[in-house]
Amino acid sequence: MFAEKELLLVPGPTPIPPQVQRAMMRPIINHRCPAYEELFSGLQEKLKRLFAVTGEVFVFPASGTGALEAMVVNFLSPNEPVLMVSIGWFGDRFGEIAERFGADVTWLKLDWGTAATPEIVAEAMDKAPKPFKAVLLTHNETSTAVVNPVREIAKVVKERGASLLVDAVSGFAAMPLPMDEWQIDAVATASQKALMTPPGIGLVAVREEAWEAVERTQMPRYYWDFRLARKFQSHNQNPYTPPVTLLYGLDAALDMIFAEGAEAVFERHKRVRNLLRDGIRKMGLELFVPDDNIASCSLTAVKVPEGIHGGDLIRQLRNKYRIEVAGGQEHLRGKIIRISHMGYIHESDMLLTLEALRYAIKDLG
Amino acid sequence: MFAEKELLLVPGPTPIPPQVQRAMMRPIINHRCPAYEELFSGLQEKLKRLFAVTGEVFVFPASGTGALEAMVVNFLSPNEPVLMVSIGWFGDRFGEIAERFGADVTWLKLDWGTAATPEIVAEAMDKAPKPFKAVLLTHNETSTAVVNPVREIAKVVKERGASLLVDAVSGFAAMPLPMDEWQIDAVATASQKALMTPPGIGLVAVREEAWEAVERTQMPRYYWDFRLARKFQSHNQNPYTPPVTLLYGLDAALDMIFAEGAEAVFERHKRVRNLLRDGIRKMGLELFVPDDNIASCSLTAVKVPEGIHGGDLIRQLRNKYRIEVAGGQEHLRGKIIRISHMGYIHESDMLLTLEALRYAIKDLG
Numbered sequence: 001m002f003a004e005k006e007l008l009l010v011p012g013p014t015p016i017p018p019q020v021q022r023a024m025m026r027p028i029i030n031h032r033c034p035a036y037e038e039l040f041s042g043l044q045e046k047l048k049r050l051f052a053v054t055g056e057v058f059v060f061p062a063s064g065t066g067a068l069e070a071m072v073v074n075f076l077s078p079n080e081p082v083l084m085v086s087i088g089w090f091g092d093r094f095g096e097i098a099e100r101f102g103a104d105v106t107w108l109k110l111d112w113g114t115a116a117t118p119e120i121v122a123e124a125m126d127k128a129p130k131p132f133k134a135v136l137l138t139h140n141e142t143s144t145a146v147v148n149p150v151r152e153i154a155k156v157v158k159e160r161g162a163s164l165l166v167d168a169v170s171g172f173a174a175m176p177l178p179m180d181e182w183q184i185d186a187v188a189t190a191s192q193k194a195l196m197t198p199p200g201i202g203l204v205a206v207r208e209e210a211w212e213a214v215e216r217t218q219m220p221r222y223y224w225d226f227r228l229a230r231k232f233q234s235h236n237q238n239p240y241t242p243p244v245t246l247l248y249g250l251d252a253a254l255d256m257i258f259a260e261g262a263e264a265v266f267e268r269h270k271r272v273r274n275l276l277r278d279g280i281r282k283m284g285l286e287l288f289v290p291d292d293n294i295a296s297c298s299l300t301a302v303k304v305p306e307g308i309h310g311g312d313l314i315r316q317l318r319n320k321y322r323i324e325v326a327g328g329q330e331h332l333r334g335k336i337i338r339i340s341h342m343g344y345i346h347e348s349d350m351l352l353t354l355e356a357l358r359y360a361i362k363d364l365g
Numbered sequence: 366m367f368a369e370k371e372l373l374l375v376p377g378p379t380p381i382p383p384q385v386q387r388a389m390m391r392p393i394i395n396h397r398c399p400a401y402e403e404l405f406s407g408l409q410e411k412l413k414r415l416f417a418v419t420g421e422v423f424v425f426p427a428s429g430t431g432a433l434e435a436m437v438v439n440f441l442s443p444n445e446p447v448l449m450v451s452i453g454w455f456g457d458r459f460g461e462i463a464e465r466f467g468a469d470v471t472w473l474k475l476d477w478g479t480a481a482t483p484e485i486v487a488e489a490m491d492k493a494p495k496p497f498k499a500v501l502l503t504h505n506e507t508s509t510a511v512v513n514p515v516r517e518i519a520k521v522v523k524e525r526g527a528s529l530l531v532d533a534v535s536g537f538a539a540m541p542l543p544m545d546e547w548q549i550d551a552v553a554t555a556s557q558k559a560l561m562t563p564p565g566i567g568l569v570a571v572r573e574e575a576w577e578a579v580e581r582t583q584m585p586r587y588y589w590d591f592r593l594a595r596k597f598q599s600h601n602q603n604p605y606t607p608p609v610t611l612l613y614g615l616d617a618a619l620d621m622i623f624a625e626g627a628e629a630v631f632e633r634h635k636r637v638r639n640l641l642r643d644g645i646r647k648m649g650l651e652l653f654v655p656d657d658n659i660a661s662c663s664l665t666a667v668k669v670p671e672g673i674h675g676g677d678l679i680r681q682l683r684n685k686y687r688i689e690v691a692g693g694q695e696h697l698r699g700k701i702i703r704i705s706h707m708g709y710i711h712e713s714d715m716l717l718t719l720e721a722l723r724y725a726i727k728d729l730g
Contacts, residue, residue, distance in 0.1 A: 063606045065604070199426065219585075240428045244378055245565075245611075326395075
């Protein structure tokens, strides 16, 4: 039993819906022809609608890490003071990329499992000797399953005149993030999370008001150059070969999201999260993030019960129950498991997961 | 007639074989699990075999342009003198990327339609005031359908102690390029050319002897960092999410290449090229590159007959005969058409193409 049918619950890649799978089977086409331009025109329109942005959504053959690097080299200049608000492993990496490219990074590192607050960001900005040109922030911290209050933080960042660059790789399309309304200057995400498409597309949305900052940036860039991309995208083209089959998939995924309704998709993510969290609590297990107000709707971190190692639990879930979940990173290795529920995930998947988790823990004594 | 079934003959993306298509339909998996590590281990082995290299083959979610940028930022340092040997549009772009990142580029620009020679490269190297740290060379120039004598040029470059970085985006797997034997330090290519896989994978092979150069480079880098990639690839992992479904496809494509035999694949490309070139000549049309010795086996450029505009010929082939070919770039726009025959292309495709071309020209008077 439990052979063959696997349930993939890691925070990317996430399961691919049959509609997306089918779309990617369409014969490949020339990316310099009218049929491609029609596809890409529709795709840009749908993406702008989902990002809720007046501006541009840049589409790169890349992973989410590439999308982060693209924000860094298009918004920052060497030696420019920037604030990195990090609440976990992926925040640390975002800041590391900025440091590699010579930005003058001030770190606001908060405890893993907590969220940032507008007050703490305002304080860090106000006490800085030189005003920060930009604030780098994680929307959904995948290593801890915490979501930051981006709307409130954006307010204090914009009041202080800095650019706000948001890593929403694992949060976008799972939780609301309307860019224009919240005044977020740039948002990076990737295809293989809540966008339900295989990995290979990195996306960066830039709101119109932020474009000036891109024009004045001094970092060397070619592949990630938003100025070059904008020139091509304005006539529904790309500077170099786009990942055509993956774009077919993304286009179908966006159609699914709008057919369900973006708000309904966010509601479903919340419902699925609540169902899982309730079940975990009822089972007597402990949530790594007890506070529902900062608990991610993309994934949930569960403390591994005393006497069991996280690695064993992951292997038991994989090998016996065919459910693939993720472990903890750094000091959380072996101590938590992370169950993703972003994208093509529904209540039934969580019922199965809860039951399998109960069995697996029993198996391990 | 001629509805529905399209023949894609642009120099990337190229047609996807059913075997590759099927492989990409496999359910997606976690990239941090044993099943992925098994896939990636096999893939690395096959890639090293095809590049004929002792060293590393780095796999990026990227286009071919990304693979070129990766070579630049891992091999060059700001203000370092390098020689760009350009024989066309893609050579110009390779050099532009190096300039963007601050390399001190000396240009050896040759006429479009000609190939570089070892003598001319040796002369440029010998007369340089400061010795070049690296020579940047195109294997197959896609804009003109010319292949450079890489083996002979490598010899003079290595005798003079410079690194040799080769853009083989549209030549790799269509024509021989054994890295160790020819002493090529780095080769960049991409999935959507002779590798018969959809776009989205950028590849850079680095031979073992060249590793020292990578270690001393001063360019800022994170996404493209070979040092980071090598650390992860040594245990069959990647620093960030790889394009899993495309890697399934690439793995199947490599199996096809080795089943046919790499030498047999090169022979087929030559046979297909010869068949097309003979047919073009017999039809009374003119080849843009008359000399068979420098004519690419990946694609062929044909002069558009007097009185016809290239754009019209391309549209006629597309709309009536369902054959998609490429036009000329820059000053060759409207003057040539480029017919790709790399990857999953066989003699029958060229017979059809010749016949359709004959009809299309007749249609246009």
